[in-house]
Amino acid sequence: MKKLRVGIAGFGIVGKRRFYYINKNKSLKVVAVCDQNFKKEFDDENGVKHFKNYKNLLNLNLDILFVALPNYLASEVVILGLENDLHVFC
Secondary structure (H helix, E strand, O other): OOOEEEEEEOOOHHHHHHHHHHOOOOOEEEEEEEOOOOOOOEEOOOOOEEEOOHHHHHOOOOOEEEEOOOHHHHHHHHHHHHHOOOEEEO
């Protein structure tokens, strides 16, 4: 069974909690996260990409986008996710 590719926009307390539980689901795989507080962009030891900007995250081939951003950013990212034909959870 193919796992659905997940991106998480916002990797603070809520984003990290989402990451933990998404990875417990055998049908899902987090492939990338983004947070403006990252000092640099990198891939971790599990191959998860870490971006500083949500636009880089949306350039990936994702199936699902989890949005864990502050209110002033969330609506913009949700709209972009929907325009990219992603399933969006906010």
